[in-house]
Amino acid sequence: xxxxxxxxxxxxxxxxxxxxxxxxxxxxxxxxxxxxxxxxxxxxxxxxxxxxxxxxxxxxxxxxxxxxxxxxxxxxxxxxxxxxxxxxxxxxxxxxxxxxxxxxxxxxxxxxxxxxxxxxxxxxxxxxxxxxxxxxxxxxxxxxxxxxxxxxxxxxxxxxxxxxxxxxxxxxxxxxxxxxxxxxxxxxxxxxxxxxxxxxxxxxxxxxxxxxxxxxxxxxxxxxxxxxxxxxxxxxxxxxxxxxxxxxxxxxxxxxxxxxxxxxxxxxxxxxxxxxxxxxxxxxxxxxxx
Amino acid sequence: xxxxxxxxxxxxxxxxxxxxxxxxxxxxxxxxxxxxxxxxxxxxxxxxxxxxxxxxxxxxxxxxxxxxxxxxxxxxxxxxxxxxxxxxxxxxxxxxxxxxxxxxxxxxxxxxxxxxxxxxxxxxxxxxxxxxxxxxxxxxxxxxxxxxxxxxxxxxxxxxxxxxxxxxxxxxxxxxxxxxxxxxxxxxxxxxxxxxxxxxxxxxxxxxxxxxxxxxxxxxxxxxxxxxxxxxxxxxxxxxxxxxxxxxxxxxxxxxxxxxxxxxxxxxxxxxxxxxxxxxxxx
Numbered sequence: 001x002x003x004x005x006x007x008x009x010x011x012x013x014x015x016x017x018x019x020x021x022x023x024x025x026x027x028x029x030x031x032x033x034x035x036x037x038x039x040x041x042x043x044x045x046x047x048x049x050x051x052x053x054x055x056x057x058x059x060x061x062x063x064x065x066x067x068x069x070x071x072x073x074x075x076x077x078x079x080x081x082x083x084x085x086x087x088x089x090x091x092x093x094x095x096x097x098x099x100x101x102x103x104x105x106x107x108x109x110x111x112x113x114x115x116x117x118x119x120x121x122x123x124x125x126x127x128x129x130x131x132x133x134x135x136x137x138x139x140x141x142x143x144x145x146x147x148x149x150x151x152x153x154x155x156x157x158x159x160x161x162x163x164x165x166x167x168x169x170x171x172x173x174x175x176x177x178x179x180x181x182x183x184x185x186x187x188x189x190x191x192x193x194x195x196x197x198x199x200x201x202x203x204x205x206x207x208x209x210x211x212x213x214x215x216x217x218x219x220x221x222x223x224x225x226x227x228x229x230x231x232x233x234x235x236x237x238x239x240x241x242x243x244x245x246x247x248x249x250x251x252x253x254x255x256x257x258x259x260x261x262x263x264x265x266x267x268x269x270x271x272x273x274x275x276x277x278x279x280x281x282x283x284x285x286x287x288x289x290x
Numbered sequence: 291x292x293x294x295x296x297x298x299x300x301x302x303x304x305x306x307x308x309x310x311x312x313x314x315x316x317x318x319x320x321x322x323x324x325x326x327x328x329x330x331x332x333x334x335x336x337x338x339x340x341x342x343x344x345x346x347x348x349x350x351x352x353x354x355x356x357x358x359x360x361x362x363x364x365x366x367x368x369x370x371x372x373x374x375x376x377x378x379x380x381x382x383x384x385x386x387x388x389x390x391x392x393x394x395x396x397x398x399x400x401x402x403x404x405x406x407x408x409x410x411x412x413x414x415x416x417x418x419x420x421x422x423x424x425x426x427x428x429x430x431x432x433x434x435x436x437x438x439x440x441x442x443x444x445x446x447x448x449x450x451x452x453x454x455x456x457x458x459x460x461x462x463x464x465x466x467x468x469x470x471x472x473x474x475x476x477x478x479x480x481x482x483x484x485x486x487x488x489x490x491x492x493x494x495x496x497x498x499x500x501x502x503x504x505x506x507x508x509x510x511x512x513x514x515x516x517x518x519x520x521x522x523x524x525x526x527x528x529x530x531x532x533x534x535x536x537x538x539x540x541x542x543x544x545x546x547x548x549x550x551x552x553x554x555x556x557x558x559x560x561x562x563x564x565x566x567x568x569x570x571x572x573x
Contacts, residue, residue: 020373214402
């Protein structure tokens with residue numbers, strides 16, 4: 001009764017919050033719609049083969065495959081490299097540290113997750129590229145591998161803290177039961193806690209991948225910026241390009257309405273769809289875990 | 291030693307080893323920023339304009355630019371975030387609608403920041419005719435940090451004890467009065483922490499503003515709505531690309547240290563407020 005009357009009393013407060021609500025919820029819809037509408041010109045010019053074209057010469061033709069490949073390669077590489085570290089530190093924090101130490105670690109991770117991408121970029125361009133070049137005997141240290149390595153370090157705090165949440169949400173009784181059955185602490189972790197937390201862990205990783213895939217500035221500075229598929233395709237010690245780094249490099253010169261701008265927006269659309277799929281899957285898994 | 295015990299020892303060793311490795315890498319990064327940035331810092335570096343394309347002089351206007359963009363973004367974002375949370379908690383009653391609303395906000399949080407730059411430029415730069423300007427940057431960052439503020443405020447409003455609301459209703463408060471007297475004061479910590487986190491996010495963002503709001507040289511304070519600014523983030527970006535030049539690199543690290551300090555102060559304040567609340571709750 002009271003709620004009913006609240007809903008119908010359309011005072012200024014209702015209109016302010018309603019407007020704000022529509023703006024907040026509508027933004028993502030507008031974003032997606034704009035991406036679709038603005039990428040029409042390039043699909044008209046190139047057809048659907050925009051997605052698997054391998055050449056990108058501004059003003060002539062536009063093919064997105066090298067950028068899509070670059071994004072997948074860099075993100076995949078980052079996840080493979082970060083997983084052992086992130087999972088180990090999440091298990092240690094959740095299962096073996098005292099409550100106080102755990103809070104300290106979590107706070108530190110929150111702080112580290114906030115380190116701006118440009119700082120990692122500076123680190124990458126002035127130290128990591130040189131290091132990769134010397135260690136692997138390359139001519140140029142700006143490669144897909146370098147970008148993947150830098151991304152791995154960047155997403156470590158995020159994946160670690162999300163995985164830790166998933167592990168520590170496993171009920172304590174399960175651990176007690178396992179221990180009382182004579183399992184060691186490590187066996188309890190690997191045979192009981194991790195299997196129980198698996199959907200949550202997978203969700204954490206998916207969200208981390210989504211975050212990594214959209215990272216622009218740090219990747220842009222170390223990836224090499226060459227819009228070509230590496231030869232052979234699995235040679236990750238070659239320069240490449242990811243979708244965000246391509247947009248970041250070209251947006252300033254393409255600002256406007258010609259086909260190049262539309263091609264960049266279409267790249268954005270591809271990125272958007274990939275990231276949203278990952279995030280959605282991650283959130284479904286996380287919800288399943290709870 | 292039996293095999294189970296050996297396995298236990300070995301896996302514990304691996305666990306500690308990997309964790310130490312990860313921690314070490316992150317520690318090295320922080321130490322590098324401090325050791326490389328500290329030599330550049332001085333009073334004149336902080337309070338002088340940059341000269342000779344950032345190779346000489348300081349980062350005064352860059353710091354101001356970063357502060358203008360982040361403060362502007364938070365100011366624009368706060369009323370919208372607050373309003374959308376109150377709409378969600380006070381006026382939306384259907385669980386389905388609440389769920390959809392939540393989903394939309396969470397999706398917004400996942401959008402790569404470069405896309406905010408692209409579409410934001412289209413809306414604010416082209417349609418609103420703000421061009422490449424600080425206003426465009428403020429508006430783009432405001433949209434970008436909206437989910438951060440929203441989630442934080444929403445959590446605070448949702449955890450207000452039910453009997454507080456009931457007391458307000460029993461007194462016959464209108465929704466507006468209820469918000470002013472009960473909900474806003476009781477969720478103030480969420481509003482503050484959300485805003486601080488949003489400020490930190492805006493301060494650390496480069497991709498969304500580098501081609502929409504900033505210019506590198508010849509800019510100090512914006513004199514009109516459509517002037518670009520210069521920021522610490524983009525200053526570092528340009529200097530980093532001259533990594534072969536040691537002067538450029540020193541100043542880039544100095545600017546990086548200042549930027550990192552801004553972000554860390556904001557996040558630490560958030561953590562501090564939150565831990566204070568937890569202690570109060572335990573008492």
